[in-house]
Amino acid sequence: MQGTARTRPSGSSRALREAYDTALLDLDGVVYVAGEAVPHAVPSLEGARAAGMRLAFVTNNAARTPRSVADHLSRLGVPAEASDVITSAQAVARLIAEQHPAGARVLAIGGDGLKEALRERGLAVVESADDDPAAVVQGYGGPELPWGRLGEAALAVGRGAVWYASNGDMTIPGDRGILPGNGAAVEVVRAATRWMRDAPEPQIAGKPLPPMHRETVLRTGAQRPLVVGDRLDTDIEGAHVGGVDSLLVLTGVTDGAQLLAAPPEHRPVYVARDLRGLAEPQPELTDPEAGAGTRTASGTRPPHVVGCGGWRAWAGPDALGLEGEGEVLDGLRALCGAAWSAAGEGRCRLDAGPALARLEL
Known part of the structure; x- marks a missing residue:
């Protein structure tokens, strides 16, 4: 939905693994956490592949x-x-190679993956700022990255090397x-x-940016x-930048409150608890006539009443409201519709605590 603010999650009458030809899957927080498979991830991906969906891990x-x-994925x-x-x-290796000559x-401040990618692009990897590098690039090096490596990066940038980062x-x-x-x-x-x-500022290649x-x-x-991810500011925004649809799964860093407060570029097309969502259709949200029975303290019908499944959500003057029962994720989808509609082009700042507490996410 480039150009307009998404005001609610979308529905799909078909299972997502049938509606799309390729799943662009984030890994950390989606397929695995700390190296171990997220519950339901392995059979869900097996089922998606059997249904004809290609899996790409991004x-x-x-x-x-x-x-x-x-x-690692094969072992899982x-x-x-x-x-x-x-x-x-x-x-980022492609980006550097486009701006610097071969050799x-x-x-490189990072792990083997960064160094291999640079060499594949015909670039010469060096280890010290004293090697007169034309560029310095930072990539995640694991929890054991020595502090001195950040010092080498700072020295190289200070001497005029062009600065890059794999991601932010x-x-x-x-x-x-x-x-x-x-x-x-990078902040260090x-x-x-x-x-x-x-x-200088680094040129950053990773999600959510175009490279x-x-x-x-x-x-x-x-x-x-x-695009299937757990992060609003990388996976979902990256899909928005690329003009493609996205599925947020709640197995990583994003919780319900963050989702409801998302600005337009962070609002996913679909929401699921985990990768089992690939095998499911997504329900359409409604504007229920039954909402006419909902009243504020002053006796007026609140704006932005949205229904999903057995739930009805609305945006009150100070808080989001929720009533009904049924599938928990339907309640969250309804709340997204109410919150995003009320927020428009901005962030929803209404109190969502009591409504979310009803869902026990």
């Missing part, structure tokens, strides 16, 4: 090579080839909670180079893609 994590990611029970994996390392020296994710999900992501490491280098006149969408389209050739 990740902002630049630490690992596509082969290592594919091997999701057979994959390296060609099924698209990383932000590949996207240009690049200081501030956090990454882990088995013990939310951890710092590559964006946090930004702070260390603030002394420079006209301090990652372009890399994905070039590598998959998808005709009717569906």
